[in-house]
Amino acid sequence: MKSQFLLNSEITYLNHGSFGACPKPIFENYQHWQLELEKEPVQFITKKSNDYLKQSKTALAKYIGCDAEDFFFTPNPTIAINTIMRSLHLQAGDEILSTNHEYGAMDKTWNFYCKKTGAKYIRQNISLPIVSKEQILKEFWSGYTSKTKVIFINQLSSCTALIFPVKEICDKAKELGLITIVDGAHVPGHIDLNIEELNPDFYTGTLHKWMLTPKGCSFLYVKKEFQNTIDPLVVSWGYESEIPNGNQFLEYHEYQGTRDISAFLTAPTAIQFLNDNNWKEKSAQCRKLILDNYESFCDLLNTKPICPVTEEFLGQMCSIPIQTESLVELKELLYNKYKIEIPVMKIEDKIFLRISINVYNSQEDLDKLRMAIIDIKATTDLLK
Structure with a gap:
């Protein structure tokens, strides 16, 4: 290989x-899309890109276990989390319960948000060495208080490379009425993923890590009940569209003007490569x-x-x-x-x-x- x-x-x-x-085969497909964009930019961006995205999302949706209309592509999970963060509307004193094993850029994102709002980012200590899944769950939930509103947790830690019991955490969070946000940057193509079975409110993952696509290819899944509450990180032509397509969620987040979506379109080829090999x-x-x-x-x-x-x-x-x-x-x-x-x-x-x-x-x-x-x-x- x-x-x-x-x-x-x-x-x-x-x-x-x-x-x-x-x-190489996936990179060649990436270059195919870049060439098509450059040969006729107007037609690609204004007429064809929406259909191309639908085809790519349909293939990816089957692979990650969700509906194609419940997610949109982003360059990376940091942009995905910033999108969620700016639409939470937490109050001063509200708490986001997380762990001390999260990705550094995520910690910075939440610290920025908390400085602006007065909310608190709780990095609950998960002690090492890990002894059992039960230990992780006990230590994590010991950080829960009556002020906890949001759970933010990585499914597979970047620094410590540990797989976290996210399904159990999502299930209990639902019982407590909490919003669940899962950072699954390292998950797609690495360990099994079925988003609908996991049942988070928000889930972000990358394709450019373990699914082998070109760089700058990730996604943000949003459960249907939250889709109309999430503002676009960048306001562009999709906002209050003059030609609405009936899906405000995707209009707000997918129509971002001039950008190269070639990496996003490689998902079907990447999945085929994984299957063929x-x-x-x-x-x-x-x-x-x-x-x-x-x-x-x-x-x-x-x-x-x-x-x-x-x-x-x-x-x-x-x-x-x-x-x-x-x-x-x-x-x-x-x-x-x-x-x-x-x-x-x-x-x-x-x-x-x-x-x-x-x-x-x-x-x-x-x-x-x-x-x-x-x-x-x-x-x-x-x-x-």
Whole structure:
């Protein structure tokens, strides 16, 4: 499968989780749409784009388990969350219950909103190591108060690479009458997703990570009962349309004037690529590499796994605790000297080396990382 990707063959790429990697057939489809746009921009933007989007959304809706009219494409989940945030109308003192494992840009988004409104963003501590799903649920809900109005939680954490019990959280939130917002940036194409079964009020995910599309391809799902309450982040031609199509929700959010929607239109080709290449089996092989190697990397670095080493908590990523005071220098050394692309990430006082595995990776790649760590420990003081 490695020959199917455009990645630099001189680099050991263990960082699929950050921005994904696009296979050649999907990238060629992306260029097809860009060329069609440039050959006749007026016809593409004013006449054809709506039909093209419908075709792409119909394919994606089946893949992620929801209605095609209940979501729209966005460049990334940050834009999706900003769209929701600005329409919540929370009052001073209202609380958004979250965790201390969320993506940094999301924390910044909610902090911005809370400064403007007087609401409070509660980063409930989920302690490490994780012992069980029940531990996560108990610690999370201990942050609930009578002022809690919104639940915001990632389904798969970027920094700690942990899978969270989002279904159970959504179910209980419904019982409590809370709004549920799920950040599923790492989910589509990575672990099973059926949005209607999960039953959140809002869900955002990316296609450009584990679904392998070009960069800048994500979506925001909004449950029907909330669709008319969500204002467009950018007001454009779809607002109070002169030619309404009967779906104000999509008019407000999809008609954004001049923009390149080519990445959005690659969803059917991406799904076909996954199906043609038996992705469930290949994904299982990637998960096995994670499970087989996680504990030995922890042993090498004199640390312990942050969760039970099972598929309940881990997908195609794992975060290895490390002891270093020079995380930027360590990351740069791994890339510049050893030609390994891998993130070194910090959450509060904890630092992790996060491994992401996809089909272009092999045990040989992990062995290269292992030998690099052994050499770094022997020749530098970057790792304790």
